[in-house]
Amino acid sequence: MSDLRYFQTTKKGEIHELKEELHSSHKEKKKEAIKKIIAAMTVGKDVSTLFSDVVNCMQTSNIELKKLVYLYVINYAKVQPELAILAVNTFRKDSSDPNPLIRALAIRTMGCIRLEQITEYLIEPLRRCLKDEDPYVRKTAVICIAKLYDISPKLVEEEGFIDTLLDILDDNNAMVVANAVISLTDICENSNKSILKDVINKDENNVNKLLNAINECVEWGQVFILDALVLYExxxxxxxxxxxxxxxxxxxxxxxxxxxxxxxxxxxxxxxxxxxxxxxxxxxxxxxxxxxxxxxxxxxxxxxxxxxxxxxxxxxxxxxxxxxxxFCKYNEPAYVKMEKLDIIIRLVSDKNVDLVLYELKEYSTEVDVEFVKKSVRAIGSCAIKLPQSSEKCINILLDLIDTKINYVIQECIVVIKDIFRKYPNKYESIITILCENLESLDESNAKASLIWIIGEYVERIDNADELIDSFLENFSDEPYNVQLQILTASVKLFLKCSKNTKDIITKVLKLSTEESDNPDLRDRAYIYWRLLSKNIDVAKKIVLADKPPIQEENKITDTKVLNKLIKNISMLSSVYHKLPETFISKKNSYSLNSDNNNDHMQDDHYDDDDYDKDNHVLKIKKQMDKQKYDSYSSDNKKSNHSKSSSDSYNNSSDEFNNDIDDADDSKKSMDLIGLNDDESKPQKTIPPVKMVQVLSSEDAGLKGQTGLSIFASINRIDTRIEGRIEMDIQNSCQNNSNISTNNTFNYYESITAGYISGIIQKTLSYPLDLLSIRMALGVNEKYLTNNNPILYKKKSIMEMIYEIIQKEGFSGFYKGYIPTLLTGVPYVTLQMLFFDLYKNIFQTYSSNHYNNIPTLALYSSLAGSLSNLTSLIIVFPGDTVRKRMMNNGIDNKNYIYKNTLHCIKNIYYREGIRNFYHGLFPSMLKCIPSGAIQFIFGLSSPNNLDVQNIGFGETKEMLIYLIPNTLNSNTPPATPLFLQVAIRTNLDIFYFNVPYDIFVVFVENFHMEKDIFKKKWQIIEEAKESILMAVSPMVITSDMLIKRMKIFNISLIARRNVNNMELYYFACITTNNLVILSEVTIQPEKKNVKLCIRTDSSSVVRFL
Structure with a gap:
């Protein structure tokens, strides 16, 4: 307690005082000063400025003072590496001190200073201490070798310290031997070498030496020696x-x-x-x-x-x-009880099952809900494990259901579902009892289990259709697992009892496909729909097939994994029940040290230990063997992706019923970026995308005109991005002899479009705008209501709406609406007008530089900013009036303004004309950058399209060069990836979307350093990772993959071979600076391919 005073000081300017005390000639003052410094260092204060002064105190024979100084040096050596080297001479001197405690302290401190600069000074004292007469010094020096190896492995091997460690195993002191084992274990773990294992198995005498040392060393030394003996074969x-x-x-x-x-x-x-x-x-x-x-x-x-x-x-x-x-005791913690239950289930047998069931039944009546649930599950596990005792287990579960305790009943139903799976057609008589508790179910697992039971035994339940129909009332509100079970149970009901159940199955399929946003539910519903529409007999074979046998939970089925975990007993992995390599990465497995990178990454190959672990690679192999992910080929993928948006979402049910033959597509293999293409036709550019119809002759323009058919595509040709448009006039335009695009700037159309959109926007959003401003007023109401002493009381939205209706009527929602129309509508109108105007001016007067990318980006942003600024200056006085009218007399007592005209006069005569523009400057600052925001990737054409006279039946193809805008939003793209296009003709304005592939916006000749790649890969979270596994129809060679990736502007960063696995690391960047990293793992002999993609924007992955 006496040292507590060192941590309680709040004195300012004590650094100077501490420095004076450190230079004092009194040893006690020095010791007190050092203790204060250590206390300050412990609580997080920066006392590194005293480093040189503290180091000067090392020249003392006082062991306590030396320990404190050494502790300080260890902590701040990294901050002051140059000064730390100055202390080396003192360390070397202390390592030869007559006192063995000082010798051991010096060598231990030098090992704890993790500076590469100090290692060369450590070698001589360390070698001397390893041969010291005192065993305490030797055992300390032995541990120092492992610390030195962690800093400089090459140095330890060159100086022969590992051989010295092996010789020390013959030492006559047990603690020295134990520490030698500890150091060798640490070195082996960090280097992936089997030095210790080789030594133990080389000679039986080495094993005897370790066994002899166990009896004499301390308990923790015994632990390490025993762990080393696991390696003995x-x-x-x-x-x-x-x-x-x-x-x-x-x-x-x-x-x-x-x-x-x-x-x-x-x-x-x-x-x-x-x-x-x-x-x-x-x-x-x-x-x-x-x-x-x-x-x-x-x-x-x-x-x-x-x-x-x-x-x-x-x-x-x-x-x-x-x-x-x-068996559990009443006063044990919950986590101990849970583990005991798991072991009880493992040890239960026909001999002791009666005793165990009696105990579990008692546990099921306790107050701890989670413990009770696990006890009920344990009863079910006994029934599954011991067929002869299943009857007893069922009777106990029925007794528990009779208790009418809600959570007990629900857990019993979940357990009985598993028993039904284990013993089908054996305990159906209790289904009626389960159905009686239908209304008491509120947990999703219990609901899903009972629905599964109803669907599985639907033919034995008289009112099964009514029970399933009752769940459809709140189908949309149910959890996803319940919805999936309702869907499956309805299909089983239809297949087993098709009479009078057609309405139920139709309703469920429509709810699942049209109203659900869960992809799993939709996909399963579509699968069932196709099955039922194609062949009922096939559907019965699939849906009503025998279930796989249920297995015991929490059991490690892989014998190899279990044996590895047994070898790790008393380690963390034995608590997690996971192999160490699955949650611990070794220090040198992903080193970012630049010196090491040169050794590990020669000739574009990672060393075996530099990036992944062998066990991880083996795990990938197993995944590839077990999982075969098939999908459509790249041609089908492109054609499906290129459908027009109008066709993609229409007649989904009809397509579903008529598309049964697509089941054969499951036999197709995955084609990663076109690797299936014929190698006899080498390509140097990205393969062109076929033109697709983006506008049908039946699609109407802005004025209702039809008859224009357009096909389009976007491709990357060398370094250019090209858009191709093919226009064709169809039958509905027969009355017009020709059609042409109009490049003339039309002020009337801009004003009309802006005016109409402004009126609609303001009319629909005005009540919400009013509510927003009212709720944001806060305490300002005191000013707005003529110094009302009662400040504004915050209200909810519903209270605010009710108050407005009661006090001001429905017209209160449109208070200040006229000034809004006079400001908001002209603002939108003027903004669109001035944007077109400014852009037209820039194009007209800067035609010589308008094709330049930076210039185009600058002009586009300037046009947006200037249009915002001009419109704001014109309409700002009206906006001031609007805001005042919206808050006029909100307490329905004091109206400051009678109407809009009165408000204008009041401001003009009482406050002056300048108050119409009060707050203009901040608004101008906001509108300037907001007008310059661009779209994702920013693809646009530098010039407008100008085509004259396309006659009826005539087809004309045009080529447009597209450039990516350098002022983009740097945000992830939305799905699907489209370029929005508008074509103005002499008949109408037509809008359509042109799909394009993300490869179009990959920057050419991109390169990334290996160090940057590895750091970037580490920084990106696993949540932004996507993994795809597939089988290639052909053997993929290294040159084939690299050339193909290069075509798509994807650069190779590095590659390596591990256990017959080829790993390639690629990187690319889009025009809006989104970096995409990928790892391609190929198993040549089995044609298996794994693609792992990481990027800062997870939404980009879906386009690859």
């Missing part, structure tokens, strides 16, 4: 028995970590032993030690239970007679 069964017998005494150790590590080694060695009697005896010794761990603190109990869970999966019979030790 005995040559014979007798060798395994000999080692195992020497480890068995560790099972009675007081430290739970030592016990768990011993169990880990024993389980690994048992796999090498052939003597069954010996194995049986070991099992008998293992079970008491495991049970003993359950009497420790709750935290240790939890870790022990998680490890026991793994052990029971490997050795299910070892603890079967100890099941009562896992």
């Amino acid at each position: 005995p040559k014979t069964s007798k060798d395994a028995e000999r080692v195992l017998e020497r480890i068995l005494p560790r099972l009675s150790h007081a430290n739970s970590a030592v016990v768990l590590s011993s169990i880990k080694v024993i389980l690994c060695l048992l796999d090498k032993i052939n003597d069954k009697e010996f194995i049986k005896n070991v099992h008998k010794k293992l079970s008491p030690s495991l049970v003993t761990l359950l009497s420790a603190e709750p935290e240790i109990q939890y870790i022990a239970l998680r490890n026991i869970n793994l052990i029971t999966q490997k050795l299910p019979n070892m603890l079967s007679d100890k099941i009562n030790m896992f």
Whole structure:
């Protein structure tokens, strides 16, 4: 408590005082000053300015003072690396001090200073301390080797420190040996080398040395030695028995970590032993030690239970007679009880099932809801695991349903659904009891389970159609899993009882396809619709097919994974039940150190350990083997994407009924950016996109004129973006001999369009605008209502609407409407007029430079800003009047203005004409940049289209050069990707959308450094990652992939080979600076391809 005073100082300017105390000749003052500095450093204060002064205090024989100074140096060495080197001589001197504590302290501190500049000074003292007479110094120096390896692995190997570590395993001091094992373990983990494993298995004497050291070293040293013995691979069964017998005494150790590590080694060695009697005896010794761990603190109990869970999966019979030790106590934490339930389920058998069911039934009546639910699920697991006891489990579940406790009933229904799947056509008699509790269900899982039961046994429920129909009333409000079950149950109802159920299935399919926004629900509904419309018999075979057998939950089915987890008992992975590589990335697996990058990335190849781990690659292989993602070829994809928007969403149900033959498309293979194209025809540019119809002859223009048919496409040709338009006059234009585009600037059309749009916009939005301003007034009402002492009380929207209707009538919603029409409508009209005017002026008087991209972008933004500014100056006085009228007498007592004219006169005569423009400057600042906002990618034409006289039946094709606007919004594109086009002719104005591929806007000759690529890949979140897996119809070669990507302006950054897997890393950038990174993984022998895409904008991924 005496040192607490160092942390409670709030004194200012104490740095100067501390500096004076550090230079004091009194040792006690120095020590006090250092303690204050350490306290300040601990609470986060910056005391790095005292570095040189503190370092000067190192020249002392006082160990306590040295420790404090060393602690300070370790903390601030990175901040002051140049000054830290000055302390090296003191460290070297202290490493030769007669006092072994000072020698060990010096070498430990030098190892903790993580500066590469200091490593060369550390070598000589470290080598000397490794041969020191005192074991305390040696064990400290041994740990320092691992720290030095973390900073400079190459230096450690060149100086032979690893060989020294191997020699130290022969040391006569157990703690030195234990620390040597710790260092070797750390080095092996960071380097992916098997140094320690090779040494242990090289000679039996090395194993004996470690076993001898276990008896003499401290408990944590024992843990590391035991973990190292897991690597031991005995040559014979007798060798395994000999080692195992020497480890068995560790099972009675007081430290739970030592016990768990011993169990880990024993389980690994048992796999090498052939003597069954010996194995049986070991099992008998293992079970008491495991049970003993359950009497420790709750935290240790939890870790022990998680490890026991793994052990029971490997050795299910070892603890079967100890099941009562896992029964829950009333005072145990919930997390311990939950884990015990999992183990009880694993240990339950026909011999103890009665005792277990009685216990679980008692748990199901407790007050902890989650514990009760898991207890009910445990009863269901017993029924699934033990067929002979399923009847008893069903009876207990029915008893629990009779309790009428809502959450118990719902969990029972979920469990019974699984029992029905395990034992079909066996317990249907209880369906009636379940249906009686239909109205009490409010959890989605319980609802979905009961609906599944109704659909599965629909022919045995008299009123099944009524039950399903009752769920349709609130179909849109139900959770997605409930909606999916309603859909499936309705289809089963129709297939099994087609009489009088046609209305139900039709209603469900329409609700699912037309009103739902869930893609899973829509897709499943469309699948069912096609099945039912094509062939009912086929639909029955698919929908009513036998269900796969239900399996036990939370069980690791992969034996290899389970064995790996057993080798990690007492580690974090045994608590997570996940392999270490799935949640821990090694330090050198993704190093951003520039020096290392030169070593790991030669010839455009990543080194095996530089980017991914071998286990991760194997995982990808398994995914490719198991999952085959098929889709349409690139031609079909383009043609479907290029349909006009008017055709895409019409007659969806008709298309669905007539499109059954598309099922054969599932046999097609995925074509990534056209790799299926004929290699005999090499391409150097992006393949041209076929022209598609974007305007039909039946589509009307702005004035209602029809008859113009337009086909269009957008392509990238070399460095240019070209748009092709083909125009054709159809029958409906026979009365007009020809048609031509009009390049003349028409003021009348701009004014008319702006005026009409302004009136509609202001009329519809005015009540909302009024409510918005009223609610934003706040305390300003005191000023607006003639100094009313009662300030404005905040009200909800509904209260505000009700108040306006009661006090001001419905006309109150349009108070100030006339000034709004006099300002808002002219503003929109003038804005459109002046934009066209300014743009026409720039085009006319700057024709020589108008094709230049920066100039076009500048002129477009200037036209928008100037039109906004001009319109604002003209209509601002009316806007001032509008705002005052909207808030005129809002308390219905004091009207300041009688009408609009009175408001204008009042401002003019009382406040002066300048008040009409009060607040103009901030509005001008806002309108200037708002007029310059551009569209995504900003594709536009530098010149207007001018085509003269296209006669009836005549077709004319035009080529337009498009340029990306450099002043874009830098926002992700919307779906689908369209270029909006308007064509003004002498007959009408026609609007249409031209689809284009995102490859069009990829910048050519883009390059990215490897370091930047890796940093960018790390920064982008996984939520913005998209993965596609497919099977290529042909073998993809390296040259083929790289050339194809280059055609689309996608640059290769690096490539590597790992375990017969080819990994390629690409990058590209769009015209609006969206960077897209990709990783292509190819398994040549199986033609499997995996594409992983990361980008700052996740919405871009859908276009690739």
